[in-house]
Amino acid sequence: MGKIFLLMGKSTSGKDTIYRELIKNGDLKLNKVIPYTTRPMRDGETDGVQYFFKDExxxxxxxxAGKIIEERTYHTNYGEWRYFTVDDGQIDLANGNYLMIGTLESYCYIRDYFGKENVIPLLIDVDAKIRLTRAMHREDKQEHPRYDEMCRRFLADEEDFAEEKLQNAGVTKAFKNNEAIETCIKEITEYINREIR
Incomplete structure (x- = not known):
């Protein structure tokens, strides 16, 4: 039986970069699970790559149709943005291991849907000052920066990943990504290898 490894962490913790590197690692043989969202596409995104983009x-x-496994709705300064995982045939635990990106809340729903023994959390932890610097740098690159939304998301993440919530969800291990992301990726790779043996 395969496992689902779910990467989670606050915004600008490096999840996307870590995800790409883990997926590229041929030794791990992790399958992608592409989530869905109703938020607008960012510059450089492609439908069906980072997300399946849907309207309301x-x-x-x-x-x-009863196809949504888990969902989160964010009340942003630009309206409601939904993120969700769909039972669309992407996940078949009889045929391998999978890598997903999500939140603590989505981890709990995925864990309950597929079974605790089949879903492994990978929490990425980054100091707040580093996250803010990274977030500003990312917004600066956008054609239409949304600094207000960046600030709202930063504060929401502090609440969503509160220590008490992590403990209640049974998430006790975290991987630090403050400086050298290569070190963080190496530690996660070794951890995944131990889990799939």
Whole structure:
């Protein structure tokens, strides 16, 4: 039986970069699970690569069909943005291991849906000052920076990943990504290898 490794962490913790490196690692043989969202595409994103981008009607069709495993709605300064995982045939634990990106809340839903023994949390931890610097740098590169949304998300992450919530979810191990992301990736790779043996 395969396992689902779920990368999680606050915004700008390096999840996307770590995800790309782990997926590229041929020795790990991790399969992608592409999530869905109703938020607008960012510069450089492609439908079906980072996310499947749906409008509200597309989301409602999947929800009414009973296909949504877990979902989160963020009340942003630009309206409601939904992020969700769909039972669309992407995950088949009889045929391998998978890598996903999510939140603590999504981890709990995925864990409950597929079974605690099959879902392994990978929490990325970064100091707040480093996260803020990275977030500003990322927004500076956007054609239409949304600094207000960046600040809202930063504060929401502090609440969403509160220590008490992590403990209640049973997430006790974290991987530090303050400086050399290569070190963090190496530690996670070794951890995954131990889990899939």
């Amino acid at each position: 009607n597309g989301y409602l069709e999947l929800k009414n």
